[in-house]
Amino acid sequence: MRILLTNDDGIMAAGLVAMYRQLIKHGTVDVVAPESVQSATGHGITISTPLLTQRVTVEGAFTGTAVAGRPADCVKLAVTQLMDQAPDLVVSGINAGANVGINVLYSGTVAAATEAAFLGLPSVAVSLYLRPEVPTNFAWAAEIAMQVIEQIRQAGLRGGQAISINLPALPAGSKPAGIRIVRQCTRPWTDTYDRRKDPKGRDYFWNTSLFTLDNAEPDSDVSSLREGYITITPLQFDLTDHQLLAKWQSRPWAL
Amino acid sequence: MRILLTNDDGIMAAGLVAMYRQLIKHGTVDVVAPESVQSATGHGITISTPLLTQRVTVEGAFTGTAVAGRPADCVKLAVTQLMDQAPDLVVSGINAGANVGINVLYSGTVAAATEAAFLGLPSVAVSLYLRPEVPTNFAWAAEIAMQVIEQIRQAGLRGGQAISINLPALPAGSKPAGIRIVRQCTRPWTDTYDRRKDPKGRDYFWNTSLFTLDNAEPDSDVSSLREGYITITPLQFDLTDHQLLAKWQSRPWAL
Numbered sequence: 001m002r003i004l005l006t007n008d009d010g011i012m013a014a015g016l017v018a019m020y021r022q023l024i025k026h027g028t029v030d031v032v033a034p035e036s037v038q039s040a041t042g043h044g045i046t047i048s049t050p051l052l053t054q055r056v057t058v059e060g061a062f063t064g065t066a067v068a069g070r071p072a073d074c075v076k077l078a079v080t081q082l083m084d085q086a087p088d089l090v091v092s093g094i095n096a097g098a099n100v101g102i103n104v105l106y107s108g109t110v111a112a113a114t115e116a117a118f119l120g121l122p123s124v125a126v127s128l129y130l131r132p133e134v135p136t137n138f139a140w141a142a143e144i145a146m147q148v149i150e151q152i153r154q155a156g157l158r159g160g161q162a163i164s165i166n167l168p169a170l171p172a173g174s175k176p177a178g179i180r181i182v183r184q185c186t187r188p189w190t191d192t193y194d195r196r197k198d199p200k201g202r203d204y205f206w207n208t209s210l211f212t213l214d215n216a217e218p219d220s221d222v223s224s225l226r227e228g229y230i231t232i233t234p235l236q237f238d239l240t241d242h243q244l245l246a247k248w249q250s251r252p253w254a255l
Numbered sequence: 256m257r258i259l260l261t262n263d264d265g266i267m268a269a270g271l272v273a274m275y276r277q278l279i280k281h282g283t284v285d286v287v288a289p290e291s292v293q294s295a296t297g298h299g300i301t302i303s304t305p306l307l308t309q310r311v312t313v314e315g316a317f318t319g320t321a322v323a324g325r326p327a328d329c330v331k332l333a334v335t336q337l338m339d340q341a342p343d344l345v346v347s348g349i350n351a352g353a354n355v356g357i358n359v360l361y362s363g364t365v366a367a368a369t370e371a372a373f374l375g376l377p378s379v380a381v382s383l384y385l386r387p388e389v390p391t392n393f394a395w396a397a398e399i400a401m402q403v404i405e406q407i408r409q410a411g412l413r414g415g416q417a418i419s420i421n422l423p424a425l426p427a428g429s430k431p432a433g434i435r436i437v438r439q440c441t442r443p444w445t446d447t448y449d450r451r452k453d454p455k456g457r458d459y460f461w462n463t464s465l466f467t468l469d470n471a472e473p474d475s476d477v478s479s480l481r482e483g484y485i486t487i488t489p490l491q492f493d494l495t496d497h498q499l500l501a502k503w504q505s506r507p508w509a510l
Contacts, residue, residue, distance in 0.1 A: 042298035042327075043360045051460040052453070072297075072361075076446045077460060102373055104494050105298045106327075111360075114494075118357055118443045147510055155506055161499065179508040183495040188373050191331045198307070205306040205332060232508070234499035239359050239369075240438040241416070244489035248410055253434040253487070255402055 001027030004078050004087040004116075005064075008038040008071045008095060008108030015094035017061050018138035019126065022146040023091060024062075030087070031064025032078035034071060034108075039097070043111035044070045051077060071112035079119050089157075090116035091149070093126030094141055098166050100127075100221040100231065101185035103211060110164055114237055117162040124149055124157075125164045129213075129225055134169035141167050148179065148230060166221060166231045177228040184233055185220035256282030259333050259342040259371075260319075263293040263326045263350060263363030270349035272316050273393035274381065277401040278346060279317075285342070286319025287333035289326060289363075294352070298366035299325045306332060326367035334374050344412075345371035346404070348381030349396055353421050355382075355476040355486065356440040358466060365419055369492055372417040379404055379418045384468075384480055389424035396422050403434065403485060421476060421486045432483040439488055440475035 003023050007016045011033035023029045035054070052068040065082055067074045071092065079086060092112035099107040109125045116123035126145045130136055148165050157163065164184075168176050193205040216222035221231040258278050262271045266288035278284045290309070307323040320337060322329045326347065334341060347367035354362040364380045371378035381400045385391055403420050412418065419439075423431050448460040471477035476486040 037303070040300045040302050042296070042300070042366065044297040044299045044363075045295050045361055045462070047295050047462050047464075048292070050451070051448075051462070053458050053460070073462075076462075077448065080446050081448050081450060081460060102492060105366075105369065105492060106300050108299075110494075111297065114360065119446075120443065144510065151508060155503055161496070175510060179510065181500060181503045181506075181508065183497065183500055184493055186493050188375065191335050191374075193306075193332065193336050195336060196305070203308050205308070205336060207300070207302050207306070207328075207331075209302075230510075232503070233494075234496040234503065235494045236496035236499075237357060237360060237494070238439055238441050239365075239488075239490045239492070239494075241489040241491035242438065244416065244491075245436060245438055248487070248489065249436045251410055251436075253406060253436065255399070255430060255434065255485075 001088045003027050003029045004090045005029050005031045006033045006071055006074045006092050006112045008034060008041065010034050010037050011056050011064055011066045012058060014138045015096055015128065017058055018142035019091060019094050019145065020062055022142045030078060030083055031062050032067060032074045032082055033064060034074060035066040035068045038071055038108045040106045041070050041108045042106050043072055043114060046070060046073050071108040072115040075112050075115040087121060090121050090123035094138055094145060095127040096130060098127050098129040098225060099164060100166050100225055101187065104164065104184050113162040114235060117160050117237060120159045122157045122159050123162045124152060128167045129169045131169040134171055137172040140170060140172040162235045164233045164235055166225050168225055168228045168230065176230050179232060180224040180229045181232050182219060182221045182224045185217045185222040187215055187217060256343045258282050258284045259338065259345045260284050260286045261288045261326055261329045261347050261367045263289060263296065265289050265292050266311050266319055266321045267313060269393045270351050270383065272313055273397035274346060274349050274400065275317055277397045285333060285338055286317050287322060287329045287337055288319060289329060290321040290323045293326055293363045295361045296325050296363045297361050298327055298369065301325060301328050326363040327370040330367050330370040342376060345376050345378035349393055349400060350382040351385060353382050353384040353480060354419060355421050355480055356442065359419060359439050368417040369490060372415050372492060375414045377412040377414050377416055379407060379420055381420045383422045384424045386424040389426055392427040395427040396425060417490045419488045419490055421480050423480055423483045423485065431485050434487060435479040435484045436487050437474060437476045437479045440472045440477040442470055442472060
């Protein structure tokens with residue numbers, strides 16, 4: 001199996017290295033990932049500036065290509081320019097932080113998987129919920145993630161499908177409560193800002209929002225992750241509101 | 256009516272100024288828009304650096320707030336920090352370029368409208384298809400867009416709904432073929448890059464993709480825009496693939 005590995009935390013990120021060490025047991029792995037941290041860059045792409053690349057070696061792991069761009073750029077570039085043949089699987093992660101609820105739309109990790117789906121490839125995004133009271137252990141998370149990816153492949157993951165996996169905060173060696181196939185929560189977060197004055201008296205703002213898992217729809221990714229489950233959410237990229245579409249198609253519209 | 260106006264081309268963009276001149280006939284308009292061009296930044300937000308702001312006057316039009324951030328940041332900041340009360344309508348655009356098909360996911364213009372929907376507000380994104388052979392006239396496009404927005408409001412636009420409007424390339428004074436309510440096309444674009452060497456011998460890449468309107472699903476936004484229609488696409492932000500979700504929920508999953 002030929003695997004493309006990317007992420008949004010940058011090519012040196014511990015989560016990516018841990019995922020690499022699992023994936024390499026299952027095939028060849030090409031790493032093409034952002035040069036720098038690209039958290040919350042959503043599905044941005046680079047169209048007005050050139051994409052600089054360089055070969056980067058992570059000691060004891062791999063030599064890959066660092067791209068001065070977005071996660072989605074990495075997937076486009078890897079598939080159309082850098083790899084000799086299309087990968088059999090695209091993996092994005094492991095992200096340092098959960099990507100559930102509307103965060104799915106902000107997430108560069110998920111955007112990389114969605115970009116792979118645009119290109120007709122099967123893909124998974126893997127994210128790890130971080131909690132201050134649980135020491136982060138990406139090696140253990142990657143071991144669990146690999147088992148989940150294997151099951152997803154057995155379920156018949158096809159080209160053009162992007163699957164988002166979220167892992168609960170896991171002390172090393174511990175097992176999660178189980179696996180749940182759940183939809184994306186659509187409830188809003190509460191946005192908060194810390195307002196300050198710069199030395200010239202102009203306002204500036206720090207985003208201080210705490211993305212908690214409270215206030216979730218009960219059958220959603222957010223609530224299952226909060227209960228300690230691994231969540232699997234199959235994604236699609238048709239943003240049409242088909243219900244409202246049908247309703248409005250029956251109305252007369254004219255200029 | 257209290258209106259928030261933003262975009263992804265920056266606060267000085269001709270498309271935004273033209274839209275302002277129409278909207279101001281219908282209520283008060285607060286302009287909070289990116290300081291610089293944010294095309295193709297998708298639904299990125301700024302969480303690790305502060306959001307600098309400054310008051311900017313566009314002569315003969317408005318004084319608004321320029322935000323050194325993404326379109327979605329502008330909406331969050333305007334609604335939670337800058338406006339005394341929530342707007343009755345959020346308008347994003349007019350974007351210089353169409354936002355149809357999978358471009359909807361790359362689009363900062365659409366992300367601003369979706370962010371407003373997250374916050375429970377009614378919103379519209381307006382984009383103008385640019386063709387080299389048709390001189391761009393944002394004033395005329397805004398006049399047409401305003402008529403479409405009025406009809407959308409009459410149709411009963413509610414809080415939490417984001418509507419994407421695309422206008423065909425229009426010579427000033429000309430009428431489009433009509434209005435169509437259509438879904439987002441999900442066919443891929445063809446990605447092309449121009450590969451070069453920097454003076455140190457490292458590879459870099461320019462994205463040279465031409466986003467044409469060819470190869471579209473017949474009942475979609477892309478094909479209707481190509482035929483000269485105004486397209487209206489109601490959007491939603493649940494990315495779950497509900498069909499695959501139901502299928503996989505009936506399978507056994509275990510660690």
